[in-house]
Amino acid sequence: MAGKRTFTMIKPDGVANGHIGAILEKINGAGFTIKAMKYTRLSTEDAKSFYAIHKERPFYGELVEYMTSGPIVAAILEKDNAVEDFRTLIGATNPKEAAPGTIRALYAESIAANAVHGSDSDENAAIEGAFHFSGREIF
Ligand code: UDP
Ligand code: MG
Numbered sequence: 001m002a003g004k005r006t007f008t009m010i011k012p013d014g015v016a017n018g019h020i021g022a023i024l025e026k027i028n029g030a031g032f033t034i035k036a037m038k039y040t041r042l043s044t045e046d047a048k049s050f051y052a053i054h055k056e057r058p059f060y061g062e063l064v065e066y067m068t069s070g071p072i073v074a075a076i077l078e079k080d081n082a083v084e085d086f087r088t089l090i091g092a093t094n095p096k097e098a099a100p101g102t103i104r105a106l107y108a109e110s111i112a113a114n115a116v117h118g119s120d121s122d123e124n125a126a127i128e129g130a131f132h133f134s135g136r137e138i139f
Contacts, residue, residue: 003122005035006082007129008090012070013113020073023116026103027077030089036129036138037075042068050131059112066112074132083125086118 010023027034042050047067054060079085091102095114098105108114119125129138 002081002084003125004078004080004082005122005129006077006079006086006125007117007119007132008075008077008086009117010073010075011113011115011117012066012072013109014107014115015071015073017107017109019107019115023103023107026089026106027075030079030085032077032079032082032086035076035078036133037073038132038137039071039073040132041071044068050128062112076129076133076138083119083122087120090116090118 008027010020014020014023024034044064047064048055051060051063051067054063077086089103091098091104093104093114094111095104095108096111098108103116104114107116119128
């Protein structure tokens with residue numbers, strides 16, 4: 001059975017371009033509730049370990065540099081079928097391929113600076129949420 005929680009970040013471009021409010025409105029409007037949230041900035045070590053799964057990929061160094069370039073918003077979201085429905089709401093990794101009306105189609109700058117992160121599985125949602133939040137910060 002699909003899980004009820006996913007993890008997201010509004011990435012540095014989304015924050016720097018003033019899209020926090022609009023993105024949270026899309027998230028709430030799609031039926032997700034916020035179970036934890038913080039405005040923060042990743043250290044290089046944080047970003048390296050969060051994206052360790054991509055460490056062999058050619059864009060890893062740039063991704064770490066980009067994700068540490070400014071503040072982000074990290075959040076745990078709840079909804080039935082959360083992981084899959086959130087991936088649908090954000091759209092494809094490359095905003096040029098993202099369906100019209102998706103968060104990335106509306107707000108992303110590029111394939112790297114693509115406005116938001118969304119977990120790709122229930123297992124990773126739990127790992128990524130625990131990476132950013134302790135038990136007493138999650139409601
Ligand atoms: N990324 C990139 N270049 C690429 C593919 C990905 O810079 O060719 C970045 C982008 O920020 C993306 C992140 O690496 O969101 C993680 O990549 P993944 O394939 O997991 O995409 P996502 O799950 O975020 O859609
Ligand atoms: Mg991914």
